[in-house]
Amino acid sequence: xxxxxxxxxxxxxxxxxxxxxxxxxxxxxxxAGATTFYFGxxxxxxxxxxxxxxxxxxxxxxxxxxSVGMRLWAEERKSGTIxxxxxxxxxxxxxxxxxxxxxxxxxxxxxALTFPIWITVNYLGSPDNGxxxxxxxxxxxxxxxxxxxGSFVSALTRNQVIAFVITAAVCFVFMMSGLEPVQSAFxxxxxxxxxxxxxxxxxxxxxDAITRGVFDLRDFIxxxxxxxxxxxxxxxxxxxxxxx
Amino acid sequence: xxxxLDIQGLTxxxxxxxxVDDVSFSVAAGEVLGFLGxxxxxxxxxxxxxxxxxxxxxxTAVVCGNDVTRDPIAVKRHIGYLPEGAPLYxxxxxxxxxxxxxxxxxxxxxxxxxGIDNAxxxxxxxxVFNQQIGTLSKGFKRRVGLAQAIIHDPDVLILDEPxxxxxxxxxxxxxxxxxxxxxxxxxxxxxxxLEEVDAVCSRxxxxxxxxxxxxxxxxxxERRSSYYNAVSVRLHRDHVATLKEALNGIxxxxxxxxxxxxxxxxxxxxxxxxxxxxxETVNARMSDRKIAIEQLYVERGRLEEVFRQLTGDExxxxx
Numbered sequence: 001x002x003x004x005x006x007x008x009x010x011x012x013x014x015x016x017x018x019x020x021x022x023x024x025x026x027x028x029x030x031x032a033g034a035t036t037f038y039f040g041x042x043x044x045x046x047x048x049x050x051x052x053x054x055x056x057x058x059x060x061x062x063x064x065x066x067s068v069g070m071r072l073w074a075e076e077r078k079s080g081t082i083x084x085x086x087x088x089x090x091x092x093x094x095x096x097x098x099x100x101x102x103x104x105x106x107x108x109x110x111x112a113l114t115f116p117i118w119i120t121v122n123y124l125g126s127p128d129n130g131x132x133x134x135x136x137x138x139x140x141x142x143x144x145x146x147x148x149x150g151s152f153v154s155a156l157t158r159n160q161v162i163a164f165v166i167t168a169a170v171c172f173v174f175m176m177s178g179l180e181p182v183q184s185a186f187x188x189x190x191x192x193x194x195x196x197x198x199x200x201x202x203x204x205x206x207x208d209a210i211t212r213g214v215f216d217l218r219d220f221i222x223x224x225x226x227x228x229x230x231x232x233x234x235x236x237x238x239x240x241x242x243x244x
Numbered sequence: 245x246x247x248x249l250d251i252q253g254l255t256x257x258x259x260x261x262x263x264v265d266d267v268s269f270s271v272a273a274g275e276v277l278g279f280l281g282x283x284x285x286x287x288x289x290x291x292x293x294x295x296x297x298x299x300x301x302x303x304t305a306v307v308c309g310n311d312v313t314r315d316p317i318a319v320k321r322h323i324g325y326l327p328e329g330a331p332l333y334x335x336x337x338x339x340x341x342x343x344x345x346x347x348x349x350x351x352x353x354x355x356x357x358x359g360i361d362n363a364x365x366x367x368x369x370x371x372v373f374n375q376q377i378g379t380l381s382k383g384f385k386r387r388v389g390l391a392q393a394i395i396h397d398p399d400v401l402i403l404d405e406p407x408x409x410x411x412x413x414x415x416x417x418x419x420x421x422x423x424x425x426x427x428x429x430x431x432x433x434x435x436x437x438l439e440e441v442d443a444v445c446s447r448x449x450x451x452x453x454x455x456x457x458x459x460x461x462x463x464x465x466e467r468r469s470s471y472y473n474a475v476s477v478r479l480h481r482d483h484v485a486t487l488k489e490a491l492n493g494i495x496x497x498x499x500x501x502x503x504x505x506x507x508x509x510x511x512x513x514x515x516x517x518x519x520x521x522x523x524e525t526v527n528a529r530m531s532d533r534k535i536a537i538e539q540l541y542v543e544r545g546r547l548e549e550v551f552r553q554l555t556g557d558e559x560x561x562x563x
Contacts, residue, residue: 006347010333010340017335080331084392087295087327088348089320243298 007098048125054211066167069150077158107143131213138210141223148230155237178202253303263289265454278445279434286454287434324398330389334378363391438547452555466545472519478539481510490529496520
């Protein structure tokens with residue numbers, strides 16, 4: 001485990017050694033604020049909750065999180081450092097976990113920096129802080145799920161731009177699977193099970209439920225399973241493709 | 245002490261292409277093995293399998309008693325590896341990079357401190373210790389790559405083209421370093437620079453198209469050269485004809501080659517048959533005829549010729 005943490009530490013420092021970290025955090029905070037107040041109608045709604053804040057997170061993550069995940073493996077393969085990393089005494093699982101944890105911590109830092117909005121809503125009214133905590137946890141888990149997808153896709157290519165685009169596309173499919181256009185397509189099959197299955201795979205459906213205060217453990221388990229499945233696939237892909 | 249590195253029938257196929265074909269050898273502590281071969285002959289692929297980066301299609305490598313196909317982590321613990329081209333995290337400093345490698349290798353306390361200090365000291369990285377690696381010269385990058393390979397004082401050191409792209413001073417320094425460290429370690433270096441084999445290796449293996457085609461000391465290889473024991477003579481060009489005539493009828497002489505002359509001086513190489521010792525006979529004939537010579541020496545054999553001989557035919561099939 002300490003080896004995975006050594007890798008996490010290096011990765012995390014790598015984020016902050018380039019402008020990427022600062023650009024990401026500033027853009028994320030600016031967009032999180034703008035969407036909450038302009039599109040979400042934070043004040044107009046007249047309610048002391050952060051639903052207008054959380055409901056845009058999936059969309060922000062859709063194009064911001066792939067930029068965090070895209071370099072994880074693509075860069076290692078392009079620069080050849082993967083040979084250095086994978087000939088150190090670490091298992092592929094440790095390397096994958098280490099990198100993922102670093103990216104997740106980084107996303108967590110950006111998310112944590114939105115704390116002023118929590119203070120604001122508490123100053124203006126008396127929100128249900130339990131729901132807000134659940135919202136933060138769900139948002140953090142969703143960022144993790146996007147990152148796991150991003151890390152997996154990044155291992156498939158040595159080109160970071162391709163990794164970005166494909167990650168965004170895959171995440172989009174996962175998000176949209178609960179929405180009408182996708183649902184109506186599956187409804188043609190006349191099989192309620194499949195329609196429900198596809199709907200249950202949706203980030204949006206799972207995420208919205210939590211942020212509205214509908215607390216279902218299955219939503220959390222869903223996010224955690226997405227992370228688990230994609231990281232497992234990530235390990236397999238790194239082992240398969242590291243030499244090529 | 246037996247073999248610290250034992251390679252048994254190592255084979256790697258990429259689809260239909262066989263990059264490394266049934267390579268076996270073992271290396272004992274104290275040996276510096278030069279791994280020779282043209283580009284694309286399978287040197288790097290072999291090293292990647294030994295270091296656990298690539299999984300062999302067949303065969304295995306045993307490093308200090310650990311089988312790389314069964315326990316790659318244990319093997320990696322015993323090996324220090326400089327990959328081809330010395331890839332490094334360019335956004336880090338040598339300080340950060342070495343700390344990272346020490347952490348991942350599980351070094352702590354005095355061991356960690358000494359490991360890093362020693363590596364920095366040996367490779368003279370002090371002046372760039374806190375500079376971003378991406379901004380360093382090629383020579384320094386290579387030295388950082390070597391430093392990370394020796395930080396844990398490994399039993400087996402595998403260096404893929406360690407002096408490639410270095411200037412003569414840096415090359416000399418790296419070779420010195422390799423020689424200094426070789427006492428109780430196994431060191432394997434791959435190279436296509438033949439002077440390197442002469443300079444640092446106690447043993448050389450030649451590989452071409454994935455197959456091992458020669459294994460011996462550098463002088464064993466030199467002995468295979470048609471120039472082994474040839475006599476080089478530098479003399480005034482007017483005497484060349486006399487010399488050629490004087491050498492007539494010596495059974496051990498294969499041929500006499502005349503090189504270009506520089507000014508009035510000509511260079512003649514008397515090539516021996518099957519590496520026979522001809523210097524005494526040649527010398528005697530020359531003093532008989534009172535031929536004045538500027539310079540006379542016995543060649544040790546030309547590694548480059550042997551290398552071309554051994555690997556050239558194989559490539560001919562390709563063409």
